[in-house]
Amino acid sequence: MENHALKELAIPRWEELPDLDLYMDQVLSYINSRLEPLSIGEEKTVLTSSMVNNYVKTNIVKPPVKKHYKRYHLAYLFVVMLMKRCFSLSEIGDLIRIYSDIENPERIARDYNKFVS
Template sequence: MKKEQYEQLKNFQCPKWKDLPSFDIYMDQVIFFINDRLKPLYFDSEKNVITSNMVNNYVKNSIVKPPIKKHYKPYHLAFLIAVCILKRCYSLTEITQLIEIEQAMEAPSIGDVYDSFSACFDHYLHQIMAYGTVKEEYTFANPNKEQLLMNSVVKTIVYKIHTEFEMYDCIQKEDKD
């Protein structure tokens, strides 16, 4: 089982903006999409990555914008995916602050900010799963303060995922002994 989970993490691809449904979807489709795509990151849990109650809570707390006539758009999915990844290390208050900071970035679109986050996440996850550490930093052309913060935040999350994976492996070995 460990090898399969390791391979899933090592080869994980965070959905890019172009991979998100380009049409409006309902809550149950949002839940299915995110659980399906992010499950490898939650290798040690049988629970869903996200539930409708969680989505409603994020909307209620203004972490994510409310749906439009019960329809979710690509930007809803992008924010929810980011929240699901960020919650591995950060409180909802911190996540709200991080999202506000990243929204202040001078980027052409939400899709560009999301793709930067996604690419940064994939970059660090692949390196840390392969080598146990970062061999090469993710670089932005002319990094601003917000991008440097994104780099630090993502590294923290990925190191936590790696640490949990190694701990999970050790616990599994102890249970077999």
């Protein structure tokens, strides 16, 4: 990975995440375009539908609502994709499950922005 490409990595803040429901292909396109500097070699896909489905199945990410992904899904997917470079999916899942017990939309936005910073 080239240093200048990594400098281009710009994770969107909460306010910059789409505030409308997205289908899986839109989620993949959005996240992969933002995380492209993390791709390796010629492979430009960082996140796949299989990965998302696995994260949902293992309760790392909440299931979509009627096949729609919301802003909080995107936030969690960005967190998972960045953290999995340092932590196992089991560890990430444990952290997210603990955090998810606190249902407070304002806290999610605030804490996500802290994470991005």
